[in-house]
Amino acid sequence: MSSKILMLYFFLKLAFAGKNNHAGFLFDGYFKLSGSAEVNQTNMSSEVIFTDSGLSEASQVFYNDSFKFKNSTTGSVFSFSTTFIFAVVSNDTEFSGHGLAFAISPSKGIPGAFPNQYLGLFNATNNGKDSNHVVAVELDTDQDFQFNDRDDNHLGIDINGLVSVESATAGYYNNQWNFKVLDLKSGNPLQVWVEYESSNQKLNVTIHPISVPKPKLPLLSLKRDLSPYFFEFMYVGFSSSSGSKSSHYILGWSFRMNGQAEEINLSRLPHIPRSTGENEEGAGDGYSKKQKILVVVLSLTGGIFLLLLIFGALVMISRRRKFIQVLEDWEVLYGPHRFSYKDLFIATKGFRDRQLLGKGGFGRVYKGILPFSNVQIAVKRISHDSRQGIREFVAEIATIGRLRHPNLVRLLGYCRRESELFLVYDYMPNGSLDKFLYQIPNYILNWKQRFKIIKDVAAALFYLHQQWVQVIIHRDIKPANVLIDNDMNAKLGDFGLARLCDHGNDPQTSHVAGTPGYIDPDIVQSGKSNTCTDLYAFGVFMLEVTCGRRPVDPRTSQEKVMLIDWVLNCLDNDAILDTIDSRLANEYVLHEAELVLKLGLLCSHPVAAVRPSMSTVVQILDGAAQLPENVSAIIKSRDSGYAFCQAGLANEFPSGITSIASLTVTESFAYYGR
Ligand SMILES: *[C@@H]1O[C@H](CO)[C@@H](O)[C@H](O)[C@H]1NC(C)=O
Ligand SMILES: *[C@@H]1O[C@H](CO)[C@@H](O)[C@H](O)[C@H]1NC(C)=O
Ligand SMILES: *[C@@H]1O[C@H](CO)[C@@H](O)[C@H](O)[C@H]1NC(C)=O
Ligand SMILES: *[C@@H]1O[C@H](CO)[C@@H](O)[C@H](O)[C@H]1NC(C)=O
Ligand SMILES: *[C@@H]1O[C@H](CO)[C@@H](O)[C@H](O)[C@H]1NC(C)=O
Ligand SMILES: *[C@@H]1O[C@H](CO)[C@@H](O)[C@H](O)[C@H]1NC(C)=O
Ligand SMILES: *[C@@H]1O[C@H](CO)[C@@H](O)[C@H](O)[C@H]1NC(C)=O
Ligand SMILES: CC(=O)N[C@H]1CO[C@H](CO)[C@@H](O)[C@@H]1O
Secondary structure: HHHHHHHHHHHHHHHHHHOOOOOOEEEEEEEEEOOOOEEEEEOOOOEEEEEEEOOOOOEEHHHHHHHHOOOOOOOOOOEEEEEEEEEEEEEOOOOOEEEEEEEEEEOOOOOOOOOOOHHOOOOOOOOOHHHHHEEEEEOOOOOOOHHHHOOOEEEEEEEOOOOOOEEEHHHHHHHHEEEEEEEOOOOOOOOEEEEEOOOOOOEEEEEOOOOOOOOOOOOOEOOOOOOOOOOOOEEEEEEEEEOEEEEEEEEEEEEEEEOOOOOOOOOOOOOOOHHHHHHHOOOOOOOOOOHHHHHHHHHHHHHHHHHHHHHHHHHHHHHHHHHOOOHHHHHOOOOOHHHHHHHHHHHHHOOOOEEEEEEEOOEEEEEEEEEOOOOOEEEEEOOOOOOOOOHHHHHHHHHHHHHHOOEOOOOOEEEEEEEEEEEEOOOOOOOHHHHHHOOOOOOOOOHHHHHHHHHHHHHHHHHHHOOOHHHHOOOOOHHEEEEEOOOOEEEEEOOOOOHHHHOOOOOOOOOOOOOOOOOOOOHHHHHHOOOHHHHHHHHHHHHHHHHHHOOEEEOOOHHOOEEEHHHHHHHHHHOHHOOHHHHOOOOOHHHHHHHHHHHHHHHHHOHHOOOHHHHHHHHHHOOOOOOOOHHHHHHHHHHHHHHHHHHHHHOOOOOOOOHHHHHHOOOOOOOOOO
């Protein structure tokens, strides 16, 4: 060893000891977990890693020093953070072993642990026992029904046993809040973060490809005080199921107590030996190289020919379709709003299923990019059987198209072709409020955001009802029709559609528009909708956003199934604040939340005459007006109409909704609904 390198070695050692002082470390080498663990580091002294391969077949690699995890006076667990990059390389696509785990253990290694499905963490006798004092994050690549595994590609938080306390399919939420599934055993390096926050006792686990920055939202988030499971001093390390099926590599690892783990320098990421699969292929399986090339060439030319044929056919079809589209004189009046079918066809890549954003009662919504301008759009495809009403239909669209408000999704135009109608909207990449409230686990809208969303929707409705030259009734207010932009502003979508779709329909047979749970009981009787109908739905919406649950939830206890009933009951018992979304963890503005709940009940009062107007609602929300003095009394005074409402919701719904169970899955005209 030259003196230069020796000096560097000592320098690194000193830097390590001085800088981190047992508060953390950064290891930028790599090691392999399987059979006997091998440790290879690029530039760090080898003493930072303790290798224990003497225990059965399960391999474990632990850091040589323990860390102080608990405050000795209070007994609470400190915050900690760790990140590591791992890769699972296997040469068996069918089965690639059980996986690996990051573990926090009282000892340097976990004695007596079994390999395979036990992941080197526990054994058949101690699995699930409190005496283990082991907290682990499993990266599980096999489904073991014994431990209630959800699938063969998941992450889980394991406390003293292999039945995960919390688990989820491997993946992450990208910037548009779309979930991307990751394949743990792809062989590609993936980065994992395990972080515990002492102040709110939350353990978060995040996974992402190394090519994208750490996602904002964790995949797993467990609220749990870890102090019963930890001793004052604990060791950190990895364990693996071992076996010869796959190799588990750790390609960098950093850990820190009371702070965020240092980022791993990706430019220094070591190269891992790839699977031996390539060699196997080369070993020959009956085909010579020439034969293989021939097969490839043949299939390529065949494929290209087929593609050309399909392309030609598509071009011809789209040309023909384009000609079918007839432009009538009066339509020229609305000229700028009309898109050509061809453009929409190209924009949505031929209305391919991959472009589908959602399905609803009115039709499907596709994502598209307009040719030439590259503007992103959302195209709603509606089938419209009646031809007679088409003129009114288009006039209606022109009306909707002229509506402009920051809290309305902009309608850019339309296209009409045969019995189909296409509505073109601004594309909202983040999707709907429904997604933020219910579909992204671990995403919790805070009170400020919720209150803002309620005010935004109120402003949009006020505009539709009272500020525009003509009264527009929305008729389907619900979280699935409220879109969220990048700054978490809410925009109401699908306005005017219900009325649009009534044109050309026989009013006698037209069904009640709206979504069960949001439908004014009055409309069920009269069949007529007006602004009061919207107010009812908006009242339910306010309760829903505040309580963080759907208006009808058959999975909860009997007294909570109907949201309105439950909130009313709690109001009777002077416990209205109990209904506020528990995920907010008491972090809300008390007077605002109480105001929204009472206003929500007032708007969803069974007697339409009692409901305030949208202008009053906006004033109350802005603090420019007060709720009536006797609001509680008004809310509680419910007459026979209310009984009907209950009966209506529980038993008979118009238009083919048969059971309560279907209520939560029926999204009648979701914009970006599921
Ligand atoms: C390790 O240190 C040597 C000596 O300073 C340096 O030349 C080399 O680039 C380092 N390796 C990595 C992967 O950083
Ligand atoms: C590991 O820690 C022990 C003390 O706990 C120490 O004696 C030993 O030298 C360390 N091993 C290495 C490789 O640094
Ligand atoms: C432990 O908790 C006590 C009481 O809250 C505090 O004064 C002390 O600074 C804490 N110790 C450490 C090491 O954080
Ligand atoms: C399981 O592990 C414990 C130590 O945690 C050990 O005492 C016990 O013997 C092991 N059981 C089996 C069946 O190996
Ligand atoms: C854990 O995730 C939640 C969001 O689910 C976030 O509010 C919290 O700050 C995160 N905590 C840590 C330690 O990253
Ligand atoms: C690949 O398979 C061979 C036998 O088919 C086995 O000996 C080898 O250990 C496997 N390699 C890995 C990385 O799993
Ligand atoms: C990462 O490593 C490269 C090469 O060793 C170095 O040039 C770069 O400055 C490092 N980046 C950080 C953020 O440390
Ligand atoms: C698994 C692996 O790559 N091990 C290597 C670690 O480094 C030594 C030399 O420093 C090599 O001989 C091993 O093959």
